[in-house]
Amino acid sequence: MNEISAKRYSTGAMIFHWVIAVLVIMNWQIAERAQSLDMPMKAEVFGYHKAWGILILALTLGRLLWRVTHRVPPLPANLARWEVMLARTVHVLFYVLLIGLPLGGWLANSLAGRSIDFFGLFTIPAIPVAENGELAGRIYGMHALGGSIFIYLIGLHILGALKHTFFDRNGGIFRMLPFGRVPD
Known part of the structure; x- marks a missing residue:
């Protein structure tokens, strides 16, 4: 891997990142x-x-499978310790929400006695749990709260990428794009 590409995420990671990002905001x-x-x-x-x-x-x-089988570029060296901790915390929370929100929605649907139609192609059956409308409602509420938290975290993530790109000038957003300058 050459020096330039070693500072960027892999093409696969970029595709997963941007497709999931667009789908999350759209959804x-x-x-x-x-x-x-x-x-x-x-x-x-x-x-x-x-x-x-x-x-x-x-x-x-x-994306998680890709991540464990492909190298992740190191964070820029000029980040403060709190920035490194915040970046890692937000990324962990992203994965928790990217997995937990759909699973929670599926569980709530299952508790409400509903399966999920996947664009008319096939049906995802309900998780085998006893129907419980009250619990389904509480989980739907947590699902909505988690979605709101996710949107705020996405905003924080975007602000961080912009800060690192335009103020710190350490490559920021270009680490997740196949173009742009990622400095040494």
């Missing part, structure tokens, strides 16, 4: 807009939200 917007709809349109739109969530889960599992 958040689907859920936000579905809230104001009336039935049966609301249920139909939330059906897409659920299917996209399952796809995000599958892609995240693929």
Whole structure:
């Protein structure tokens, strides 16, 4: 691996990152807009939200597999200790939410006695749990809260990437893009 590419994420990691990022933001917007709809349109739109969530889960599992089998570039040397800790904490929380939110949504659906239609291609069966509407409602609430926390973390992540790119000038966002300058 040459010196330039050693400072960037691999092409596979970049693809996983950007596809998942777009899908997460899109799926958040689907859920936000579905809230104001009336039935049966609301249920139909939330059906897409659920299917996209399952796809995000599958892609995240693929991304984790990719990550353990491919080298990750080191963080820039000019980061303060608190920045390193914050970056690592946010990334761990991203993975927790990228896995936990879809699983929580699937569990809540299962507790409500519903399966998940995956874009009309196949049905993801309910997890074999006893129906419990009250618990399903609480999990849906936690799912919504987790989604809100996720959006704030994404904002923090974007601000950090912009700070590192334009103020610290250490490559920031270009580490996750196939173009742009990543300095020595």
